[in-house]
């Protein structure tokens with residue numbers, strides 16, 4: 001086994017959030033990031049229609065399903081499979097690459113309504129360890145998340161988008177400020193300390209043209 005993989009496995013064994021996620025039957029430790037953000041801003045409510053970008057392996061999805069209840073609807077998207085064991089009628093999983101040019105049309109055809117209460121994106125590229133490459137791949141994912149918000153989020157809706165700290169952070173924050181009444185940058189305790197990720201949280205969407 002490669003040294004880096006062995007180190008990663010040892011780190012994971014010591015990881016409190018990973019152990020808690022396993023004990024509670026969640027698919028990934030990532031759930032604690034969304035739980036933390038939702039506990040701060042009360043984003044997810046019973047009956048909500050939600051789009052989730054980058055849903056696999058399904059930690060966030062299980063939390064969202066708990067919060068929106070049986071009257072809600074979750075459109076969960078990833079290029080990887082979603083290994084949730086139980087069947088939930090409220091979830092529609094769409095396995096597709098969000099970077100393909102007709103992604104928004106594919107999503108539109110699956111949706112019953114264009115009026116979505118909450119859009120969440122935990123999209124992240126496969127990391128190569130080369131900062132610039134990883135950073136700009138992540139920016140491409142942030143841009144499609146923003147395009148999804150512009151197409152589907154209803155007025156007054158909320159969004160959470162994963163971003164990596166870097167040269168575009170200020171522009172992205174300004175862009176969020178041009179679309180949402182309240183904007184927050186959040187680094188949940190469950191984010192790994194050495195990770196540059198944080199989440200842009202937008203509350204009370206009022207729209208606006210996309211320009212950086």
Ligand SMILES: C[S@@+](CC[C@H](N)C(=O)[O-])C[C@H]1O[C@@H](n2cnc3c(N)ncnc32)[C@H](O)[C@@H]1O
Nearest residue numbers: 030054056057058059060079097098122123124
């Ligand atoms: C950090 S993981 C998401 C974890 C998830 N929130 C959870 O709680 O289990 C990021 C996800 O983004 C997905 N992803 C990355 N690039 C993508 C793309 N171009 N199209 C669709 N999904 C993509 C990956 O497949 C991966 O499952």
